[in-house]
Amino acid sequence: MSAWKDKENDPRLEGIASAIRVVPNFPKPGIMFKDITTLLLDPIAFKNTVDLFVERYTGKGINAVAGVEARGFIFGPPIALAIGAKFIPLRKPRKLPGEVISEKYTLEYGSDCLEMHVGAVQPGELALVVDDLVATGGTLCAAINLLERAGAVVVECACVIELPELKGRQKLNGKPLYVLVESH
C-alpha cells in the first residue's frame, strides 16, 4: 500500500481539503463540525476523493467494502463499485430488515449500537471499513468487531478526515487507518 509520503505530495489533496467546511457549534456548542457536504458539491473534488481510495485498494483482493451509516454510504459504494467488491451497509439498530449481528459501543454520553446483516460477509473475506471521518474511533472499532465476528479480515479503515487529537487511530484493534486529510 502507498506511503504517507506519496499521499502528502498528491496535488489532488489540496482541493479536497479546501472543499470541506467547518460548521461551528454543531451538534453542540464548542464542537467544530467537519462538513463533507460541500466536498460533494464539487464534482472534481468528490471524484478525486474516491479515486485516491480506489488507487490504493485496486488489485489488493478486497472482497467487501463496509460503510458506516450514513456518510459512509456516500463514500463506500463508489469505492466498492470501482474495485469490484460488494458493499455492506453497517446501520443503526432496527434499520436492517433481515437477521443481524449487533455491536455496542460507547459514546461521550451513553452508548450506541451498530448492526450488520448475517451472511453479508463470509469467513476469510478481505474487507475495508469506510466512513467520512474518524474522531474517537468508537464507531470504526464497532465496525471492525462486526466484520471480525463474521470471520472477515479487516485490511484497513479508510476515512476522508481524521481528528488526530482524539487518538482514534489507536482504538482500531491494531488495524491500519488511511485518511486523506487531518483536521485540528
Added chain:
Amino acid sequence: MSAWKDRENDPRIDGIASSMRVISDFPKPGFKFKDITTLLLNPEAFKNTVDLFVERYTGKEISVVAGVEARGFIFGPPIALAIGAKFVPLRKPKKLPGAVISEKYVLEYGSDCLEMHIGAVEAGERALVVDDLIATGGTLCAAIKLLEHAGAQVVECACVIEVPHLKGREKLNGKPLYVLVETE
C-alpha cells in the same frame, strides 16, 4: 430519454430483480419489505443498476443528483460521479450541520421532515432525485419540493424499485419517474 420498452428488454434487469430479497413482516406485521442490501452484495448486479441510470442521464445536462437518506446515499453518489454532477444529501431533521430548508410530509401515522442545505443548488440547475424505492411517493414529493424551493428544475425521479399499487407515481407534482423493477 429511453422508453419503458427499452428497459424491459435489457438483459441486465433480470439479474438486478433477482438479487433483491423480500423480508416479511418488516418493519411491522403484514409488510413485505423490499431489501436492496442483497443487490449490493452482488458487484455485477450493483454495477448494472448504476450503469442503467448513468446511461439514461449522461449528456442530459443534469448538474445535481439529490439522494434521500439513507438508501438514496448508496445509489445517488455513483450516478452523480459518473455523470459529473454534484451530490446533494436530503436528510432527516437535525443531521445537516449548516443552514437548511425543511419540507414536512405525511406518513401512514404522523409526519416526518426532509432537509436540504441552503446553497446546495442554484436556481435553474437541472436535478434528479434518487432513492432505492418509491411506495406512496410522500418522501419523493418532499424531495421535489425542496429542490424546487431552491429554484432547481427536477428533471426526473429515479428509483430501483416501484410498488405500483401504492400509486406514488401520481404524487410527484407531474414529474416523471423512472424505475428498474416493479414489485407487489
